[in-house]
Amino acid sequence: MKIAVNGASGYTGRLVVTELARRGIEAVLVGRNPERLRAAAGKTGFEVRIADIGDQDSLAAAFAGADAVVNTAGPFARLGAPVVRAAIAASAHYVDTTGEQHYINEVFDTFTDAAVDAGVSVVPAMADDGGPSDFISHLVGETAGPVDRLTVALWYRDGSFSRGTLRSLDPNLLFDGALRYENDGWTTYGAASHATWRFPSGDAPVGVSKAALPPVATVPRHVPVGRMEGLLGGSFDALKVITPAVIDSLPEGPDDEQRRQGRWTISVEASGQDGRTVRGEVEGTDGYGKTAVIAVEAARRLVTDGAKPGVLAPSQAFDPETFMDFLSEHGVRWRVTEG
Known part of the structure; x- marks a missing residue:
C-alpha cells in the first residue's frame, strides 16, 4: 500500500x-x-x-x-x-x-x-469535525427512524487554530452563508433554531450560533431527514475581523502540549417522526492529531x-460503528442514547 x-x-x-x-x-x-x-x-x-x-x-x-x-x-x-x-x-x-x-x-x-x-x-x-459528526449522525438517525429534525452542535475549547485553518475559515461562509438542509435541498437561512445548547461536558448551556458544519452537507445523503442544521458553540467574533496579515503573524499551529489540551465535543439530537428523541455525543482531545x-x-x-x-x-x-470503535482506541468517547 x-x-x-x-x-x-x-x-x-x-x-x-x-x-x-x-x-x-x-x-x-x-x-x-x-x-x-x-x-x-x-x-x-x-x-x-x-x-x-x-x-x-x-x-x-x-x-x-x-x-x-x-x-x-x-x-x-x-x-x-x-x-x-x-x-x-x-x-x-x-x-x-x-x-x-x-x-x-x-x-x-x-x-x-x-x-x-x-x-x-x-x-x-x-x-475531527467531519468524519465523527457524520458517523454519529448516522447512528442517531438509524436509531430514531425517519427523522423530522436533526441538529448537530460542535464545541471547541482550550485549544488554538493553525494558520491553515484560519485561512480556510471564511467568516461570511462559516456563519451568514451557512446552509441548512430542508425540502430536499440545501439553502441559506435566517436565525438558528437555538441560542444555547447543553453539551454533555458542560455545566451550563453554551451560547451557539448557526454555522456551516460539514455534516450538514454529508448526512442528508444517507439519513432520511426533513431538516438539518449546524451550530457552533462559543464566541467566534474575532474570526469576523481577523485579517490575513494578523494570521500570517501567528505561529503555524499549536505545539504538542497545546494540541493535547484542546478539547472538542460533537452533540447530535434527532427528533423522529414518531415523536422519539435520540441524542448522540462524541468527545475527544487534540483535534489536529485526531x-x-x-x-x-x-x-x-x-x-x-x-x-x-x-x-x-x-x-x-x-461502517460508522466500527470506525467509531476504532477511534475509541485513540481516546475518543461516543454514545447514542434515547429519550
Missing part, C-alpha cells in the same frame, strides 16, 4: 506523515517546496515528489502509483478541486481533511461521475477494504 500526501509539509500534513510512519504505511510526500518536503520526510525514508497545483499533469504524475491520496492543503474552496481531479486521473482513491461545507457540496456535484468512471472512491471531510488518525485510517480502509466508486459521505464509505 502506498499513500500520497498532498500538502505534506503543512501543519496538518506533517501530522499525517507522522501517523503514516507510525503505522508503517509507505507514503509519497507531494508539494511545491523541496526543502520543506524533505524536512517533513525527516528520517521516514518516504519519497518526495514536487508538483504545483497549477500544473494538472505534474500533479497527476506525482500521484502515479499511489493507491490513495490524502489531501491536507487548504483553503479547499480554492485549492481542492485540482487535487481531486488529479487523484481521479491517477486512479487513486481520495480523502481530504476539509471542513468547508460549500466545498463539500461542490465535490459531490462536480466529481461523482468521474470518480465512478475511474472506479475510485472520493471521500471529503475526513477530519484528524491525522482519521484521514490515514480512511485512506487505509479504502485501499484494503474498498468502497463503492463515486463521491461518498463518510458513512457511505465506511
Whole structure:
C-alpha cells in the first residue's frame, strides 16, 4: 500500500506523515517546496515528489502509483478541486481533511461521475469535525427512524487554530452563508433554531450560533431527514475581523502540549417522526492529531477494504460503528442514547 500526501509539509500534513510512519504505511510526500518536503520526510525514508497545483499533469504524475491520496492543503474552496481531479486521473482513491461545507457540496456535484468512471472512491471531510459528526449522525438517525429534525452542535475549547485553518475559515461562509438542509435541498437561512445548547461536558448551556458544519452537507445523503442544521458553540467574533496579515503573524499551529489540551465535543439530537428523541455525543482531545488518525485510517480502509466508486459521505464509505470503535482506541468517547 502506498499513500500520497498532498500538502505534506503543512501543519496538518506533517501530522499525517507522522501517523503514516507510525503505522508503517509507505507514503509519497507531494508539494511545491523541496526543502520543506524533505524536512517533513525527516528520517521516514518516504519519497518526495514536487508538483504545483497549477500544473494538472505534474500533479497527476506525482500521484502515479499511489493507491490513495490524502489531501491536507487548504483553503479547499480554492485549492481542492485540482487535487481531486488529479487523484481521479491517477486512479487513486481520495480523502481530504476539509471542513468547508460549500466545498463539500461542490465535490459531490462536480466529481461523482468521474470518480465512478475511474472506479475510485472520493471521500471529503475526513477530519475531527467531519468524519465523527457524520458517523454519529448516522447512528442517531438509524436509531430514531425517519427523522423530522436533526441538529448537530460542535464545541471547541482550550485549544488554538493553525494558520491553515484560519485561512480556510471564511467568516461570511462559516456563519451568514451557512446552509441548512430542508425540502430536499440545501439553502441559506435566517436565525438558528437555538441560542444555547447543553453539551454533555458542560455545566451550563453554551451560547451557539448557526454555522456551516460539514455534516450538514454529508448526512442528508444517507439519513432520511426533513431538516438539518449546524451550530457552533462559543464566541467566534474575532474570526469576523481577523485579517490575513494578523494570521500570517501567528505561529503555524499549536505545539504538542497545546494540541493535547484542546478539547472538542460533537452533540447530535434527532427528533423522529414518531415523536422519539435520540441524542448522540462524541468527545475527544487534540483535534489536529485526531484528524491525522482519521484521514490515514480512511485512506487505509479504502485501499484494503474498498468502497463503492463515486463521491461518498463518510458513512457511505465506511461502517460508522466500527470506525467509531476504532477511534475509541485513540481516546475518543461516543454514545447514542434515547429519550
